Amino acid sequence: MATAPVAAEPETEREGATLFAVIAGLMLVMLMAALDSTIVSTALPTIVGDLGGLEHISWVVTAYLLAQTVVMPLYGKLGDLYGRKLVLQVALVLFVLGSVLCGQAQSMTELIAFRGLQGLGGGGLMVSSQAALGDVVSPRERGRYAGLFGGVFGVATVIGPLLGGFLTSQIDWRWIFYVNVPVGVVAFIVLQRTLPARTARVAHTIDYLGTALLAVALTALVLLTTLGGNQYAWNSAFIVGLGVLAVFAVVGFVFAEQHAAEPVLPNVLWRNPVFAVASVMGFIVGFALFGATTYLPLFQQVVRGLNPTESGLALLPLMAGLLITSIGSGQLITRTGRYRIYPIAGSAMMVVGLFLFSTLSTSTTTVVLSLEMFLVGAGLGCIMQVLVLAVQNAVDYELLGVATSGATLFRTIGGSLGTAILGAVFTAQLTDNLRAAFPAGSGGGGLSSGQVRPGQVAALPEVVKAPYLHAFTDALDTVFLAAAGIAVLAFALSWFIQERPLRETVTTDGLGESFASPRPPDSLREIARSLSRLAGRDRTRAFIAEVAAQTGVELTPAACWMLFRYRENPIASFADLRAIRPVPLEALESGRAQLLESGYVQESPEGAADVTAEGDIVAERLRGCARERLCRLLEGWSPEDYPDLQKLLTRLADDIAEAPPERVA
Numbered sequence: 001m002a003t004a005p006v007a008a009e010p011e012t013e014r015e016g017a018t019l020f021a022v023i024a025g026l027m028l029v030m031l032m033a034a035l036d037s038t039i040v041s042t043a044l045p046t047i048v049g050d051l052g053g054l055e056h057i058s059w060v061v062t063a064y065l066l067a068q069t070v071v072m073p074l075y076g077k078l079g080d081l082y083g084r085k086l087v088l089q090v091a092l093v094l095f096v097l098g099s100v101l102c103g104q105a106q107s108m109t110e111l112i113a114f115r116g117l118q119g120l121g122g123g124g125l126m127v128s129s130q131a132a133l134g135d136v137v138s139p140r141e142r143g144r145y146a147g148l149f150g151g152v153f154g155v156a157t158v159i160g161p162l163l164g165g166f167l168t169s170q171i172d173w174r175w176i177f178y179v180n181v182p183v184g185v186v187a188f189i190v191l192q193r194t195l196p197a198r199t200a201r202v203a204h205t206i207d208y209l210g211t212a213l214l215a216v217a218l219t220a221l222v223l224l225t226t227l228g229g230n231q232y233a234w235n236s237a238f239i240v241g242l243g244v245l246a247v248f249a250v251v252g253f254v255f256a257e258q259h260a261a262e263p264v265l266p267n268v269l270w271r272n273p274v275f276a277v278a279s280v281m282g283f284i285v286g287f288a289l290f291g292a293t294t295y296l297p298l299f300q301q302v303v304r305g306l307n308p309t310e311s312g313l314a315l316l317p318l319m320a321g322l323l324i325t326s327i328g329s330g331q332l333i334t335r336t337g338r339y340r341i342y343p344i345a346g347s348a349m350m351v352v353g354l355f356l357f358s359t360l361s362t363s364t365t366t367v368v369l370s371l372e373m374f375l376v377g378a379g380l381g382c383i384m385q386v387l388v389l390a391v392q393n394a395v396d397y398e399l400l401g402v403a404t405s406g407a408t409l410f411r412t413i414g415g416s417l418g419t420a421i422l423g424a425v426f427t428a429q430l431t432d433n434l435r436a437a438f439p440a441g442s443g444g445g446g447l448s449s450g451q452v453r454p455g456q457v458a459a460l461p462e463v464v465k466a467p468y469l470h471a472f473t474d475a476l477d478t479v480f481l482a483a484a485g486i487a488v489l490a491f492a493l494s495w496f497i498q499e500r501p502l503r504e505t506v507t508t509d510g511l512g513e514s515f516a517s518p519r520p521p522d523s524l525r526e527i528a529r530s531l532s533r534l535a536g537r538d539r540t541r542a543f544i545a546e547v548a549a550q551t552g553v554e555l556t557p558a559a560c561w562m563l564f565r566y567r568e569n570p571i572a573s574f575a576d577l578r579a580i581r582p583v584p585l586e587a588l589e590s591g592r593a594q595l596l597e598s599g600y601v602q603e604s605p606e607g608a609a610d611v612t613a614e615g616d617i618v619a620e621r622l623r624g625c626a627r628e629r630l631c632r633l634l635e636g637w638s639p640e641d642y643p644d645l646q647k648l649l650t651r652l653a654d655d656i657a658e659a660p661p662e663r664v665a
Contacts, residue, residue: 018194022136025190026129027152029092032180032187033125034153036064036099036118037290037415038160039176042297042312043168050173051108058423059112061294062222065416067119068126069409070215073264075127076405077206084132085197089188091124096184102177118177126153131525135196158319161293165312173308205261213256214264217249218413222420265406266399274394275403277496278387279410281343284490285383286414288350291422291483292318292357292376299360299476303469317370321377322384329382333502339386340499346382347491349375354487357480362469383490384411386497392526393503397637397645401523418486422479429478433471438464524644527637531630531652544626551625553618555598559591563619566601566609627653 040047044057079087098118105111130149167175224242232239257263269275293315300311325346333339353376360369388407395403460468544557555563595601600615611619630649631639639645 019136021190022194023133023148025187025194026132027149028183028187028190029088029095029125030129030149030152031156032095032183033068033122033129034156035160035163036122036180037061037068038157038293039164040064041293042161042165042301042308042315043173043176044294045298045301046168046173046308047111048108051105051111056108056112056226056423057298058294058419058426059108059226060115061290062226062416062420062423063112063115064119064122065290065412065419066218066222067116068123069412069416070211070218071120071123072127072409072412073405074206074211075124076131077262079128079131081206083197084128084135085191085195087124088128088132088191088195091121091128092184092188092191093121094118095121095125096181096188097121099177099180099184103174132195154323158323161297161315162309162312165297165308165310168308170309207256207260207262207264210253210256210260210264213249213253217246217253218416220246220249221417225417225421226424228424263402265409266402269395269399269403269406272394272403273496274498274500275391275406277493278391278407281347281383281490281493281497282387282407282410283414283417284347284486285350285380285387286411286416287418287421287486288354288376288483289380289411290415290419291479292354292373294419295422295426295476295479296357296373299473303360303362303473303476314366314369315373318373318377321374321379322381323377325378325381326385327381330385333386333389337502338499339389339502340497342382342386343494343497344491346379346386347487347494349379349382351379351484351487351491353379354480354484358477358484360477360480361473383494387411389502390497393500394498397523397527397634397639397642399523400526400637404526418483422483425482426475426479430472430475433474434468437467437471524648527634527645528648528652531633531648547622547626547629550629551618551621553622555594555618556587556591558587559594560622562588562591563595563600563611563615563622566595567611567616567619623653 040060044060047060048057075087075091095118098114098116098121101114102111102118105114133149164176167173167179220242224239224246227242228234228239254267257265257267296315296318297308297311300306300314301308306314329342333342353372356372356375388404391403391407392400544560548555548557548560553560592601595615596603598614600612600618602610602612604610627649630653634645634649637645639649
């Protein structure tokens, strides 16, 4: 399976303001793409009130997720083939164009189509922004910045519904799309001026057939579950045709992946029981997460009478539970190495919470609903990162990248299909309920269509309002009961997750790992992320100290750094080293004294330093030991068998030896 060796080494090291600008631009595009997965949820009732089409409400979310899901596996390889700057800019243009058209939509059909276009760009923004990180920072720095990108993804997931509600209440629902335009333009200009245009290319065989078959299968399944039993009878020719098409597309996808040179999802992955279980559980987690954030605002606005901003705030308990348990469980896993208990406990909490959602009524209090939301969020937080962690801990190096991206891919697939399925359940149940409550000639005023703006419900006469709210709440209860039933399957599967000794490279620190943001299907990039967290910028001093101790060299990290600097520039003086970057004088003076006393460096009367033969030997021992230590971190992945991985280890060992003085003093 091809990898992208150039991804491990930036062509040009960016410094200072330039590096800050390009990282800020990349984080902006990640923020926009991640926000649009959840920002529309609190605006949906208002959108339906303006455009109609309550029966298609789920498609506003599904169209974006579905398009995003299909293209994400392609963008990483397209970036390697044609340059990440060009591919990222194309994705950004698609996303901004889709945002403008969404804001201009005059019907639900138009909005759904334009959300699909927006998703085609959004998938590229998520993957390409992270892939481009390797073009501007060294391997030692990568873990630090990758954590920031993951944090942006996590924050966007949390604040999306709140921001969507605020814009809808204070301005207009169309501004949840228009707001992307100025941000996108700024990001485009910044990246055009600062992101390097790489000339190196990596040859890939892109699995266009597999991607197309996956898109056909998912689209057919979504249409079948959305339209079946609503617009078309289940035994109609159209629905049966969709079912046949979905089956043939799935079979064709499996066959195509078996023969593709670089498959989107290699069939061999399904022989790994950990990947199989984690993928199905990820599907269910996406199902529950996007289902809850899509339909809870409907209850808050239609039944409880909250405005969009208030309904966004009302979702905070769910997000708080998700944040607390995802970060907390990650820290506990890192300390103990045990992770199997968390998806078991998390799926149990998810089942209970979703079942409690199915008991919602017009008399449900804020406190009760908040506790139920916190429970569901806490359950999701215990599951999300563990699924990726378990997969990474169970696959070989050559499958690491595609397995990691596959684990997050199934969560997105679950979100798109789950939202569509729950939308079909909601539409069918609400239609039946309203027809029963307001039969023809009953004076229901056309309420059987369900097309009522949230703000208009409170103005209905009590004789009409009460049965309408009862019918609406009962339909939502059915949705959550169906979701709880699916979550039971996740609980059953969680017992089959195998707990294996945790590799040192598999860590769970940070908000980004807690939310497991989508990533390029590249094994080398995943290894670079892991190693940079273990021996990168924030831990350089400890790593160098351990290497020096293991080598038997009694030098401080600052002295090690000075030794390598003197080797690079034999005529450098002590004053020259101090001029490189401002560092505590006592640290450099202590390192200088150590080097002179050990005989590793000699100084001329003019102050120029010269590394002795013994000093050269010690420096090479330190460099070699650092590389060996990095190799041991990858034990079980056989780094000696992969030239690109060997190259990364050498580059990272050199990078650590050249660590800036403020990090090793």
